[in-house]
Amino acid sequence: MVLKGGNMPGYSSLMVLVPEQKTAFFMSYNNDSMMSLDVYDAFMDHYFPRTITVKKPTYHQLEEKEAQKYVGLYQNTRVFAIRTHFSYENGALVMEDETAGK
Known part of the structure; x- marks a missing residue:
């Protein structure tokens, strides 16, 4: 399955390709909601x-030495004003930015 979404202020879209089922759909709408996720879930359901139960992901403790290669400040390539900071706390990477918080 291939999914490609796109969002910008006032506009959202989602394209879904399911090659094995020879199925695809595309939606585009003019608001900032994430209703595409609800439509996608309803369509697929x-x-x-x-037909199978999917296990929830498990998260493993990350050693600080391993985490260091991801720690730092990242800049969004589409909206340059958005910056996300990754830090290490208690065995996990922590993501924090101005819009989503910690």
Whole structure:
């Protein structure tokens, strides 16, 4: 399955390709909501219901030495004013920015 979404202020879109089922859909709308995720879930549940139970992901403690290669300040390549800081706390990487918080 291939998904590609795009968002900018006042506009959102989502393209979904399911090659094995010869199926695709595209949606585009003019608001800032994430309703594409709800539409995607409803579409997939209706046409391709899950036949297996998917396990929730498990998270493993990360050693500080391993985490250091990810720690730092990252700049969004589309909206240059958005910067995200990654730090290490108690065995985990912590992401923090001005819009989503910590």
